[in-house]
Amino acid sequence: MILNFSHFTAAVLFAVFASVVFGITQRNSPREQFRYGLYCFAMFVGGVFVAGWLMWLLRH
Amino acid sequence: MANSPVTKKSAATSAAPPVSSMSVIVPAVAWLIPGAGHLIQKRWGRGLLLMASITAMFVLGLLMQGRVYMPNGGDILDMLGFVGDVGAGGLYIVTRAMDWGHGAIAHATADYGTKFIIVAGLLNFISVADAYHIAIGKKP
Numbered sequence: 700m701i702l703n704f705s706h707f708t709a710a711v712l713f714a715v716f717a718s719v720v721f722g723i724t725q726r727n728s729p730r731e732q733f734r735y736g737l738y739c740f741a742m743f744v745g746g747v748f749v750a751g752w753l754m755w756l757l758r759h
Numbered sequence: 760m761a762n763s764p765v766t767k768k769s770a771a772t773s774a775a776p777p778v779s780s781m782s783v784i785v786p787a788v789a790w791l792i793p794g795a796g797h798l799i800q801k802r803w804g805r806g807l808l809l810m811a812s813i814t815a816m817f818v819l820g821l822l823m824q825g826r827v828y829m830p831n832g833g834d835i836l837d838m839l840g841f842v843g844d845v846g847a848g849g850l851y852i853v854t855r856a857m858d859w860g861h862g863a864i865a866h867a868t869a870d871y872g873t874k875f876i877i878v879a880g881l882l883n884f885i886s887v888a889d890a891y892h893i894a895i896g897k898k899p
Contacts, residue, residue: 700822701823702868702872703868709868709875712816712819713874713875715812716815716816716882717882719808720813720885720886723808723889724886727898
């Protein structure tokens with residue numbers, strides 16, 4: 700089986716898995732872990748959009 | 760003689776974490792099986808989430824035809840890639856044993872897959888450190 704994800708799908712999957720690990724390992728209480736995981740996910744996905752628009756601006 | 764070397768040494772010794780069998784076993788198990796370091800310390804939720812995340816990332820990387828680095832002494836980037844890959848422990852060993860992960864250069868997805876595999880290993884290093892901190896009582 701071969702998977703062919705788009706760049707965006709791959710980036711979102713990357714964000715999900717990395718955020719879960721960051722949330723669990725970088726905070727102590729379950730509530731803090733959940734909040735930090737969500738924060739990391741938002742930063743990852745937000746970074747994808749910012750980088751995308753920057754590349755679009757450079758291209759045009 | 761409050762500031763004598765002997766006093767400082769004893770203070771440093773008392774501040775050091777106690778060496779127990781768990782503090783040695785946990786990092787080894789956590790490296791070999793992602794998330795297992797938390798599971799053997801009865802952190803079921805954390806362990807299962809770590810195991811699922813790291814394993815899924817590694818397997819998706821392989822399915823995207825990512826490349827698994829070998830321990831050759833060539834290019835510096837290849838060596839860094841190997842360090843990242845080997846962090847996945849048992850997943851890396853099984854992949855090498857089954858001769859998977861040769862990668863494909865025909866499409867960009869394979870390059871994403873290579874990065875997924877490396878980052879899965881690096882995330883497992885973080886997971887190992889976290890399991891060790893729990894074992895020595897530094898983290899609840």
